[in-house]
Amino acid sequence: xxxxxxxxxxxxxxxxxxxxxxxxxxxxxxxxxxxxxxxxxxxxxxxxxxxxxxxxxxxxxxxxxxxxxxxxxxxxxxxxxxxxxxxxxxxxxxxxxxxxxxxxxxxxxxxxxxxxxxxxxxxxxxxxxxxxxxxxxxxxxxxxxxxxxxxxxxxxxxxxxxxxxxxxxxxxxxxxxxxxxxxxxxxxxxx
Amino acid sequence: xxxxxxxxxxxxxxxxxxxxxxxxxxxxxxxxxxxxxxxxxxxxxxxxxxxxxxxxxxxxxxxxxxxxxxxxxxxxxxxxxxxxxxxxxxxxxxxxxxxxxxxxxxxxxxxxxxxxxxxxxxxxxxxxxxxxxxxxxxxxxxxxxxxxxxxxxxxxxxxxxxxxxxxxxxxxxxxxxxxxxxxxxxxxxxxxxxxxxxxxxxxxxx
Numbered sequence: 001x002x003x004x005x006x007x008x009x010x011x012x013x014x015x016x017x018x019x020x021x022x023x024x025x026x027x028x029x030x031x032x033x034x035x036x037x038x039x040x041x042x043x044x045x046x047x048x049x050x051x052x053x054x055x056x057x058x059x060x061x062x063x064x065x066x067x068x069x070x071x072x073x074x075x076x077x078x079x080x081x082x083x084x085x086x087x088x089x090x091x092x093x094x095x096x097x098x099x100x101x102x103x104x105x106x107x108x109x110x111x112x113x114x115x116x117x118x119x120x121x122x123x124x125x126x127x128x129x130x131x132x133x134x135x136x137x138x139x140x141x142x143x144x145x146x147x148x149x150x151x152x153x154x155x156x157x158x159x160x161x162x163x164x165x166x167x168x169x170x171x172x173x174x175x176x177x178x179x180x181x182x183x184x185x186x187x188x189x190x191x
Numbered sequence: 192x193x194x195x196x197x198x199x200x201x202x203x204x205x206x207x208x209x210x211x212x213x214x215x216x217x218x219x220x221x222x223x224x225x226x227x228x229x230x231x232x233x234x235x236x237x238x239x240x241x242x243x244x245x246x247x248x249x250x251x252x253x254x255x256x257x258x259x260x261x262x263x264x265x266x267x268x269x270x271x272x273x274x275x276x277x278x279x280x281x282x283x284x285x286x287x288x289x290x291x292x293x294x295x296x297x298x299x300x301x302x303x304x305x306x307x308x309x310x311x312x313x314x315x316x317x318x319x320x321x322x323x324x325x326x327x328x329x330x331x332x333x334x335x336x337x338x339x340x341x342x343x344x345x346x347x348x349x350x351x352x353x354x355x356x357x358x359x360x361x362x363x364x365x366x367x368x369x370x371x372x373x374x375x376x377x378x379x380x381x382x383x384x385x386x387x388x389x390x391x392x393x394x395x396x397x
Contacts, residue, residue, distance in 0.1 A: 020223070023219065110262075
């Protein structure tokens with residue numbers, strides 16, 4: 001599979017949130033306003049891209065030679081947690097403006113399963129480094145698209161009169177289901 | 192008195208703060224693994240196991256773990272149990288493992304476990320934490336199984352693989368994914384409705 005096809009599949013047809021159900025928590029939790037949704041989306045994309053390179057390196061150059069592939073889960077989550085911490089410090093030092101816009105969301109990314117899930121699936125499929133990087137960037141963009149669209153939808157939903165029991169998460173989930181149907185239209189397009 | 196409190200802790204996780212419908216934590220495995228009853232139940236049991244033992248260990252070590260690096264410490268403890276689950280499932284349930292593989296290792300980042308570790312186990316006794324882990328896990332298992340039952344019935348007309356309706360039109364893979372969101376949304380709304388009614392009833396009595 002070429003890089004282009006990997007990118008489009010991960011971005012649209014096999015969208016991380018709407019088709020693989022990963023990263024639902026921030027998708028539902030941080031999508032109340034468009035600008036916070038954008039901030040979260042960019043932060044996730046950033047961490048995903050960098051962590052995928054590190055997890056690839058650690059898996060292929062440390063875990064496999066030593067023969068402890070079963071420790072993957074623990075190794076990856078530690079890599080992601082420490083990377084998030086490091087990125088936070090670097091951004092704080094060098095780009096205070098970026099820090100004020102992304103800073104709040106960075107710690108939350110550690111528990112975003114999309115990041116770990118992408119690192120895992122790249123290893124499971126057996127991609128090389130370039131494909132892994134492409135996959136994780138495209139997955140990040142897919143997350144950004146999904147969360148941004150949902151934030152726009154929720155903005156409209158807030159202004160409408162809906163039954164009390166549907167307020168909050170239930171109606172958001174139903175909006176997400178319609179989005180998932182729309183994204184399902186992309187399936188089979190790029191493979 | 193003591194047993195009454197235990198019962199309270201227990202019921203708390205099951206209904207009053209059910210992880211799926213009230214706290215809305217751990218949505219990713221909820222949506223991804225409730226495609227059928229068996230998968231939902233297995234995922235619930237795996238999560239319950241991790242939840243109970245991570246709660247017990249975190250509660251035991253709560254005075255040793257320094258406050259500043261508590262999150263990484265919690266994550267290491269949790270991931271240890273996730274690896275145990277992974278290895279056990281790969282050995283004894285290879286079929287189930289191969290379909291659930293991606294989400295078993297994602298138990299590590301399941302928000303329920305970290306949330307219970309942070310808000311309950313890190314400031315309560317070992318016994319209470321174990322009960323809390325058990326009840327939260329049971330609440331999670333029950334809601335996953337219920338969702339799995341509904342979704343399996345709707346999308347393929349079967350229960351635990353046995354067909355209930357004859358000539359049931361199979362739903363395509365993509366739309367059965369959208370079905371997950373709809374079923375969860377509707378059942379959450381139903382849960383909310385019951386809660387609203389109950390609170391109204393209580394207010395009326397007063």
